[in-house]
Structure formats: structure tokens, C-alpha cells
Amino acid sequence: MIDITLLGSGGGMPMPNRHLSSMLISYQGRKILIDCGEGTQVAMRKLHTGFKSIDIICITHFHGDHIFGLPGLLSTMANSDRTEPITIIGPVGLKDMMEGLLVVIPYLPYDIHLIENPQGTLKLNDMYISTMKLQHSMPCLGYGFYVPRLPKFDLKRAIENKIPRKIWSKLQKGEAVSYEGKDYSPDLVLGEKRRGIKISYITDTRPIDEIVEFISESDLFVCEGTYGADEDLEKAIKNKHMTFKEAAELAYKGRVKELLLTHFSSSMDEPELCRINAENVFKNTIIGYDGYMKTLSYR
Ligand SMILES: [Zn+2]
Ligand SMILES: [Zn+2]
Numbered sequence: 001m002i003d004i005t006l007l008g009s010g011g012g013m014p015m016p017n018r019h020l021s022s023m024l025i026s027y028q029g030r031k032i033l034i035d036c037g038e039g040t041q042v043a044m045r046k047l048h049t050g051f052k053s054i055d056i057i058c059i060t061h062f063h064g065d066h067i068f069g070l071p072g073l074l075s076t077m078a079n080s081d082r083t084e085p086i087t088i089i090g091p092v093g094l095k096d097m098m099e100g101l102l103v104v105i106p107y108l109p110y111d112i113h114l115i116e117n118p119q120g121t122l123k124l125n126d127m128y129i130s131t132m133k134l135q136h137s138m139p140c141l142g143y144g145f146y147v148p149r150l151p152k153f154d155l156k157r158a159i160e161n162k163i164p165r166k167i168w169s170k171l172q173k174g175e176a177v178s179y180e181g182k183d184y185s186p187d188l189v190l191g192e193k194r195r196g197i198k199i200s201y202i203t204d205t206r207p208i209d210e211i212v213e214f215i216s217e218s219d220l221f222v223c224e225g226t227y228g229a230d231e232d233l234e235k236a237i238k239n240k241h242m243t244f245k246e247a248a249e250l251a252y253k254g255r256v257k258e259l260l261l262t263h264f265s266s267s268m269d270e271p272e273l274c275r276i277n278a279e280n281v282f283k284n285t286i287i288g289y290d291g292y293m294k295t296l297s298y299r
Contacts, residue, residue: 002027002147002197004220006292007043009271011204011226011241011263012065019043019290020065021203021263023222024054025145027127032056033073034143034201040069041076047291051077056124059090060203061140062097071105078108085111087124089131091139092117132214134205136240142202144214149298150174154191161188197296200256203263206237207246215254219296222288223247225261228274241265244274248281262288 003026008019020037024044031054033040044051051073060066077086088098094116102108115122117139121130130144153172163184167177171189178184200215203224215221226241227233236243244261251259259282264271271287278285286292 001298002145002199002296004199004222004294004296005047005049006222006260006262006288006290007040007047007049008037008290009262009264009288009292010065010266011224012266014039015266017290018264018266020069021224021288022069023201023262024049025199026053027147028125029053030055030125032058032127032145034058035060035066035203036069036073037065038068038072041073043290044073052080052082055084055087056129057086057088058129058143058201059088059094059141060134060143060201061091061136061138062093063138063204066204067097071101074108074112075105078105078110082110085113087113087115089115089118089122089129089141091133091141093139130214132210134202134211135208136204136206140204142200142205142211142214144218145199145201146196148196149194150186151190151193153189157191158189163188195299197298199296200254202250204241206240207242207250211250212253215250215256218254218256219299220258220260220294221251221254221256222260222262223250224263225271225278226263226265228264228268228271228277230277244271244278244285245281248278248285251282251285256284258284258286260286260288260292260294264288 005024007022010018022035022040025032128146131141134140170177171186174186198218199220200218201222225244225247227243
């Protein structure tokens with residue numbers, strides 16, 4: 001099971017009633033934070049999420065609405081006696097950005113590992129993190145999070161392969177076991193493959209074709225919907241963002257289970273009023289709001 005919390009749902013600048021878009025993924029007692037705009041730690045306090053167990057911070061890009069909260073949060077984590085290292089992932093320019101930022105927070109009691117412009121898939125704890133290049137006004141990364149699920153236990157195979165009962169549960173968990181002088185591998189008791197949980201996080205960008213494959217069959221597709229009205233398409237093209245309709249088209253083509261819209265322009269007071277523009281294209285749309293929470297389970 002994975003829990004997600006939308007800490008904020010705004011784009012551009014923090015508003016009295018809307019924090020900047022940022023999301024927290026909680027899995028096995030540890031946390032991943034995606035983006036950290038100004039006020040993200042305030043949103044975390046309001047929702048009582050805690051700071052201490054954040055292991056990874058994924059940064060989409062270096063526009064202020066996605067990073068201005070980072071020095072404050074790192075400093076608060078230092079003040080809460082954090083000593084375990086933190087990994088920060090981001091696009092090209094991450095090292096330069098962090099160098100500048102560390103000028104104002106030079107003494108942190110924990111190490112920071114930087115992963116700039118990651119290639120391929122990273123495995124962190126039990127989670128696989130992949131990235132893709134988006135089309136925005138500066139280098140920007142989309143993120144994919146996948147937690148695999150072990151295949152089913154195949155009783156028939158376990159018996160046929162004469163596997164001692166005592167080691168069944170270890171093998172079922174995917175561990176290789178040495179028992180009474182013999183080695184046993186998990187595939188001796190495992191059967192049919194099962195799908196894990198996939199979450200995609202795409203902001204800020206134009207709706208490029210590559211996104212469809214990247215988000216394919218996600219359980220949850222979190223996507224920017226900077227503009228709600230179809231009439232704002234020109235603005236979306238000019239500012240390299242998306243309308244609700246464009247985000248919904250990606251969700252439909254990517255055959256995702258649910259679309260969660262976020263990163264609403266500060267000029268849009270009530271994103272709910274534009275819900276229909278997304279729902280006309282993709283029914284399973286959630287209009288995000290600060291504090292929205294969801295638990296994702298294996299299907
Ligand atoms: Zn933004
Ligand atoms: Zn941006």
C-alpha cells in the first residue's frame with residue numbers, strides 16, 4: 001500500500017487558500033517528497049505529515065514555485081535532529097542550484113546525495129523511480145514511481161519441486177534460501193506475475209506524445225492542469241503548460257486508472273467549475289486540493 005498526500009495544488013505563487021503544488025508519497029514508513037515550493041513545510045505542518053522520514057526529494061525543475069521552499073525545509077529537518085542522508089533528484093543544473101542554495105544553509109547535520117539528470121531507472125528501497133524529459137521553458141523532469149508486487153505463491157509447484165515447508169514463506173517473499181546444504185531460489189515456488197502500483201507525476205509541460213507511453217496504465221496519474229478553460233489554450237501553449245482538457249486527453253490515451261489534476265493558475269479561483277472540461281474526455285478525474293489524500297492498494 002502507498003499513501004499519497006497532495007500538500008498543495010497551486011502554480012505560480014502561494015495564495016492564502018492554496019499552497020504550491022507538492023506531493024508526498026509514503027511507503028513502508030518512509031517518504032518521498034516531490035517538489036518543494038515556498039510554504040511546503042507549512043502545508044506539511046498543517047497536515048501533520050512530519051518531516052523526519054523524508055529520504056528522497058524529487059525536483060521537477062527550478063522555477064521558484066517548485067523549489068523556493070527547499071532551503072527552509074532542509075533547515076527545519078536539520079533542526080529536528082535529522083542525521084540520516086537525503087537524496088535529491090533533479091534535472092540538469094541540480095548541482096549548481098544546490099551549491100547556491102547551500103550558501104544560506106551551510107551547516108546541515110546530514111549528507112545530501114545529488115542525482116542530477118538521472119538516466120534509466122533508479123531503485124531506492126523497494127521502489128523504482130524513472131524520469132522523462134518534459135517540454136517546459138527550462139529543463140524539466142516527469143517522474144514515475146513503481147512498486148512491484150511479487151508473483152503468487154504456487155502451492156502445486158512448491159510440492160512438485162519438493163521444497164521444504166519451513167522455507168516456503170521466505171521464498172514467497174522473494175528471498176533465496178540455503179537450507180540443509182541445498183540452495184533454493186524463489187522461482188521454485190512462485191507462479192503467475194502480478195502487477196504492482198504505478199504513480200506518475202507530470203508537471204510543468206506541454207502535452208508531448210512521449211508522456212502517453214511513460215504514464216501508461218498508471219494507477220494514479222498526477223498532472224498539471226494550469227488552465228481550466230479550453231479558451232486558455234493559447235496561454236497554455238505560450239507558457240508551456242496544459243489545459244484540463246489536454247491533461248485529460250493524456251490520461252485517456254495512457255489508459256490510466258485515475259487522473260489527479262494540480263498546479264492550478266493563481267488566476268483560477270475555483271478549479272471545480274472547470275471539472276467538466278476534463279470529465280468530458282476522461283471520466284475518472286479528481287480535481288486536486290490542498291490536503292487531498294489517497295491510499296493506493298494492489299489491484
Ligand atoms: Zn510551476
Ligand atoms: Zn515551471
